[in-house]
Amino acid sequence: xxxxxxxKEIVLDAxxxxxxxxxxIQDIADVTKIxxxxxxxxxxxxxxxxxxxxxxxxxxxxLYEAK
Numbered sequence: 001x002x003x004x005x006x007x008k009e010i011v012l013d014a015x016x017x018x019x020x021x022x023x024x025i026q027d028i029a030d031v032t033k034i035x036x037x038x039x040x041x042x043x044x045x046x047x048x049x050x051x052x053x054x055x056x057x058x059x060x061x062x063l064y065e066a067k
Contacts, residue, residue, distance in 0.1 A: 007034060011042045015052055015066045022055050022063040 005013070014028050026042055029036040043064060046052045056063040 007038065008016065008042045008045060012037055012046055012051060012066070015043075015064060016049075018065075022065045024061050028063075048058060 001042055004006045008030055011028055011034070014031050015023055018027065018031075025040050028034075028043070029039045038043050043052065047054070048050065048063070050067060052064050054065050
């Protein structure tokens with residue numbers, strides 16, 4: 001039996017496949033149909049794990065990319 005992808009894996013895959021390579025939390029929420037709040041939580045986890053990084057801050061928005 002194949003296990004479904006976790007929410008964290010879905011968020012990371014969306015970041016890795018983004019074009020251009022940098023995205024906002026809202027971009028990922030729109031693509032994955034996951035709430036912005038949930039995406040934000042997982043992006044903080046992925047950043048702490050060193051799998052993504054903030055590349056730029058524009059006002060309150062952070063642009064993320066996969067490492």
